[in-house]
Amino acid sequence: MDIWLIVALVIALALFFDFTNGFHDTANAMATPIATGALKPKVAVALAAILNLVGAFLSTEVAKTISGGLIREGEGGVQITPVLILAGLIGAIVWNLVTWLNGLPSSSSHALFGGLIGAVVVGAGFGAIDGSVLVSKILIPAVLAPVTAGVISFIVTKIAYAITKKRERDGFKRGQIFTSSLVSLAHGTNDAQKTMGVITLTLIAAGWQDSGTGPAFWVICACALAIAAGTYSGGWRIIKTLGRDITDIEPAQGFAAEAATTATILASTHLGFALSTTQVASGSVIGTGVGRKGASVRWRTAGRIALGWLITIPAAGLVGALAAFIAGLGLWGIVLDVVLAIGAILTIFLRSRRNRVDHRTFHVPEPGVFVRPKKRKGKRR
Amino acid sequence: MINWWSFVEVVLAALISAGLLVTLFSAALRLGDGDARWRRPLSVALFVLCGLVVAFGIYLIVPALHAFGS
Numbered sequence: 001m002d003i004w005l006i007v008a009l010v011i012a013l014a015l016f017f018d019f020t021n022g023f024h025d026t027a028n029a030m031a032t033p034i035a036t037g038a039l040k041p042k043v044a045v046a047l048a049a050i051l052n053l054v055g056a057f058l059s060t061e062v063a064k065t066i067s068g069g070l071i072r073e074g075e076g077g078v079q080i081t082p083v084l085i086l087a088g089l090i091g092a093i094v095w096n097l098v099t100w101l102n103g104l105p106s107s108s109s110h111a112l113f114g115g116l117i118g119a120v121v122v123g124a125g126f127g128a129i130d131g132s133v134l135v136s137k138i139l140i141p142a143v144l145a146p147v148t149a150g151v152i153s154f155i156v157t158k159i160a161y162a163i164t165k166k167r168e169r170d171g172f173k174r175g176q177i178f179t180s181s182l183v184s185l186a187h188g189t190n191d192a193q194k195t196m197g198v199i200t201l202t203l204i205a206a207g208w209q210d211s212g213t214g215p216a217f218w219v220i221c222a223c224a225l226a227i228a229a230g231t232y233s234g235g236w237r238i239i240k241t242l243g244r245d246i247t248d249i250e251p252a253q254g255f256a257a258e259a260a261t262t263a264t265i266l267a268s269t270h271l272g273f274a275l276s277t278t279q280v281a282s283g284s285v286i287g288t289g290v291g292r293k294g295a296s297v298r299w300r301t302a303g304r305i306a307l308g309w310l311i312t313i314p315a316a317g318l319v320g321a322l323a324a325f326i327a328g329l330g331l332w333g334i335v336l337d338v339v340l341a342i343g344a345i346l347t348i349f350l351r352s353r354r355n356r357v358d359h360r361t362f363h364v365p366e367p368g369v370f371v372r373p374k375k376r377k378g379k380r381r
Numbered sequence: 382m383i384n385w386w387s388f389v390e391v392v393l394a395a396l397i398s399a400g401l402l403v404t405l406f407s408a409a410l411r412l413g414d415g416d417a418r419w420r421r422p423l424s425v426a427l428f429v430l431c432g433l434v435v436a437f438g439i440y441l442i443v444p445a446l447h448a449f450g451s
Contacts, residue, residue, distance in 0.1 A: 058443050136383045144388065152396050156403040163407035171410040175431070179402075182438045189442055256403055263399035266441050267391045273384065275391075 002331065003206055006082045009338060010202045013089040015226040018195040020096040021108040022052060022230020025191065027238040028105070028261070028281035029183035032254035034362050035243030038173035039180075041234070041359035047177075048184040049232035055188020056224030082202050083327050083334065084119040089198070090341045091115025091320025095312060097348045103237035103245070103357070104308035107276040110138065112194060114316030119324035121317070137274070142309055145264075145275040146283030153260035153287030160252045161292060172251035179258035184231075186265055187277055192227045196220060236357045242282060243362075245301045247289030256291070257284040279309065398434070405431045 030044040039047065092108070092115035099106040120128050160172070196215040199222075203209040209216070215223075243249060249257070261277075261284045268275040282305055289297040326333045326340070409427035412420045440446045 055442070058445065140383055148392055148395070152392075152399050155396065156399050159400060160403050160407045163404065164410050165414070168410045168414045171413070172406070175406050178431075178435050182435060182442070185439070186442050189444070252407075255406065256399075259399045259402045260395070262438060263395040263402070264391070266438055267394040267398070270441055271387055271390045271394060273387045273391045 003082070005331075006086065006334065007202055007206045007208070009334070010082050010086050010089065011199055011222075013086060013093065013338075013341070014195050014198045014202075015222055017089050017093050017096070017108075017112070017198075018192065018223050018226035019230035019233075020093055020100070021191055021195070022049075022227040023233050023235040024096055024100060024105070024108050024230075024238060025187055025278060026231050026235050027242045028277050029180045029187060029258075030234075031239045031241075031243035031281070032249055032257055032285065033173075033176045033180045034239055035249045036173060036176065036251045036254040038176040038251060038254065041236075041239075041362045044180075045232050045234040045359075047181060049228040051181055051184035052188035052192070052231045053224050053228035055185045055190075056192035056227060057220065058185075059189035059193060080116075080120065080201070080205070081123070082205050084123045084324060085116070085198060085202055085205075086334065087119035087122075087324035087327050087337065088112065088116035088320045090323040090337060091118050091316040091318070094319045094341065094344050094348075095316035097345060098315075099308055099312070100235055100237060101348050101352055102304075102308070103241040104305055105238045105242055105278050105282050106305075106308045106312045107142075107278045108191065109194065109276060110142075110309070110312045111316045112198075113138065114313035115320035115323075117313065118317030118320030118322075122321045122324035122328070138313065141273070141275055142279060145268075145279035146286070146306075148275070149260055149264045149280040149283035150287035150290070152264060153257050153284040154291040156260055157253055157256040157288045157291030160256045164252065169250065169252040172255040175255045176251065176258055179255060179262050182262045183258060183265065183277070183281070186262070186269070188224075188227065190269070190277070192220075192223045195223045195226070199223070234359065236359060236361060237352075240357055240361060241301065241305070242285055245298060246282075246285050246305075247295055247297045249285070249288065250292065250295075253288040253292055253295070257281075257288040260284045260287065402431060402434050405434065 026045055026048050030039070030048050033039040034041050034044050089112075092111040095111045095114065096106075096108055117129055196219055199219050200209065200213075200215045203216075204211045261281045264275065264280045264284075265277055268280075286297055286302055289295050323337050323341070326337050329336070405427050409424045409431065412424035412427065
């Protein structure tokens, strides 16, 4: 089998996954500042893109194994071949796009894990998956993350409303810019790493790079650019869900939720209990909705999101498994896989054009616009 | 399996830091609104403290800043 072709395909798909990762996660940082009008939509995504770009270069700690022990790799376990990675990536990309089309903020890491699990199960059977790691690293944190962030967000929302008076709360808009920037930066240092890890592993598996070495500079550059481009393209549907559909967010709530998100993510990455950024951010928004008197949380939307989290791994896994099965047919299977993947991507893209959601959805007119007196007739501007 | 103690640590650290940031910022906004002369410098001081909390966040995010020791 032509290794060149496979490695090239894996790199292309990995970068595309990075791109979907970017636009899927813009909402985590920027949904609340866009919703409260702290930042104009275009400015917000541009800021997030720059911070993601910078963040990708800041961190050199690469995940040694992309699966984090989930799949029994190496000696006595399965060899993760580039073909399996390819199938896993197809699963992750397709599921990321499906959730985006439905405006669901779901974890991109879970999609990647799910896709890889599916591919590996087809390639090597269920024995290759470490079930206890699946429970302790993914399932339990998936419950704890939104609850933790929600409770913290609830408490700090109460604090913010207890201290400030109504007319002062517009000032929180300025604070939101800083807290959401922190979330973006943290995201860049974490998430671009995953793709770098995937590409580096593939290069090592192909024998083009020594094992145990970090990502090459061109890999870092490509991943940083892909995630920044994805972030800038803005997952407007997810921003709408997180910023508007769950609850109506005021500046004080936005600040409180972002503070809770930032604090939870930073604490979890530095104290060794990894939590998903997406789930933390969603939990914060719900918590702040419960915390403000007079605000209501649309639990139907929240339930839809939770359902999305629940099926992310099995669904991405199913697609990954199917892709791995087809790829098992040989070179033509791989070509068929890629054709099917491109077909799926195009179909989803065309579907998305039926009801457009873009930055104009979030246009908030300046408060003064409605009360500005009419210009005198005949007077030129 | 699950390291529950590290989870408790995460919750406490996140709660304290988020609470601190929001309290400081809210108090700064509250003090910035009023005519008394002593209020303004105090408000500015609190905003500066907020800035320090954010700077600590950046310090935590950027590995190059804290990885030297280890």
